[in-house]
Amino acid sequence: MTSLSDANPADLPSLKRALRSADPEGLLQPIPMDRIFIGENSIDAICGFMGSIMPGVNVLMVADSTPIYRGAENVKEKIYGLLSGRYMVKRLVLSGGGHDIRADEAASRLIQDSMGIADCVIGIGGGTITDLCKHAVYSSGKRVPLFIVQTVLSVNAFSDGVSVMLKQGVKRTAPTMFPTALAIDLALVRQAPFERTLSGFGDLMATWTAPADWFLSHKIGMNRNYHSAPYTILAKQNYELLVNAGKLKENDGKTFETLARVLTLSGLAMGIAGESSPASGTEHLMVHLLDMAAESKNSEIALHGAQVGAASLLASIAWDIFLDTFEPSNIDVDSCFPKEADMKKKVYQAFAALDAGGKAADECWNDYKKKLVTWRDNKDNFIRFLSAWPLFRKKVRTMVQKPEFLCECMQRAGAPTRFCQMGIDADTAKWAITNCHLFRNRFTLADMLFYTGWWNDDFINRITGRAHSMDAGL
Ligand SMILES: [Zn+2]
CATH class of the missing domain: 1.20.1090 (Dehydroquinate synthase-like, alpha domain)
Structure with a gap:
């Protein structure tokens, strides 16, 4: 069996089993996520997975207006193409009106108002889009699945059940929901601005x-x-990341994968700790x-x-x-x-x-x-x-x-x-x-x-x- 210290978030069944054996008293919170994809073709994988749990045909796709590329391919257009062949897809493009979009009530409300008859929501972007989608789906009261395509390895907040929202200019953490499924496409995140990766x-x-x-x-x-498991799932692989830190600027695939894994585990660590x-x-x-x-x-x-x-x-x-x-x-x-x-x-x-x-x-x-x-x-x-x-x-x-x-x-x-x-x-x-x-x-x-x-x-x-x-x- 996989040990906790080698936990692979892309293999959730093994991770959940390892957690159960480290926590026989059931003190930790469960991980209410169905799938995490970390790999070279995660975009196709999450779009395929969507079909296996989608209760209907209406999809709301949420992103900002910045084009994101994987190689020469425009990722948002690719996902739209993949999904619109199978579903009725409504697109919501969030705009900050000249500024970066902010995770606030107004933007969340916009997503909720666009949800209409959506059977699921897919958010494509960084921490702000993810926080907003988690907040909007949770606040809508509609228990529809939420899929996230993470476009940058910028924070650990993708795989947890809270959103950091701006309230009257102050950042506040609000309990929201975990995404149902998360995709980290390594070819995509390797192209993100390097300062965000750092x-x-x-x-x-x-x-x-x-x-x-x-x-x-x-x-x-x-x-x-307090429980020791949240630290245990992070420590060993995070140490490997430290040792190989210099390889990030060489765009080394293995090191990016470790960073993606550890960031995801860090979110999950907060999730299981509650x-x-x-x-x-x-x-x-x-x-x-x-x-x-x-x-x-x-x-x-x-x-x-x-x-x-x-x-x-x-x-x-x-x-x-x-x-x-x-x-x-x-x-x-x-x-x-x-x-x-x-x-x-x-x-x-x-x-x-x-x-x-x-x-x-x-x-x-x-x-x-x-x-x-x-x-x-x-x-x-x-x-x-x-x-x-x-x-x-x-x-x-x-x-x-x-x-x-x-x-x-x-x-x-x-x-x-x-x-x-x-x-x-x-x-x-x-x-x-x-x-x-x-x-x-x-x-x-x-x-x-x-x-x-x-x-x-x-x-x-x-x-x-x-x-x-x-x-x-x-
Ligand atoms: Zn942080």
């Missing part, structure tokens, strides 16, 4: 920090869903803040995965310092539980400037104060954690990678390692790093370091200084 590679850097955050949160009693924790920790919190800062200044938001890659290096330095030098006997436990009023002040100081009405700060505080309450409730767990520190350290050392190694892999791939390469200035980046723990009700290493008195300007300078020595960070 963004997908960067998004996966979180694999070396987020699961450790999740495990820490579990050990403190702040998270009840939350984004296996792929989103301290590094993603920093990126959420950077996105909010960009929104508030009306400046362009940098590519998600590119930011995640650079932020992951900083988070991995924090993990490295923590694992190397944390000494439980130096900790005065009672001083690790700050007063609510002090934290409220900190949250408002951090976020008040984001919008005129102070709505962002209100929202952050609402979420943060829940974390503060749970942290207090888990004081005994924290004491137990301190006494079991050597065991924890040993385990986490096997989950993380040395920051210098991660950085070298990113540099070999040609991925950006500094925020300034993405148009993010040093002050904004420092603000995001410093305040990332105040943003959400998610316990990560940054919280642990803050409560134990480490997460201050000196420490942030230490992290960014070490990053600077490897040509990364600010």
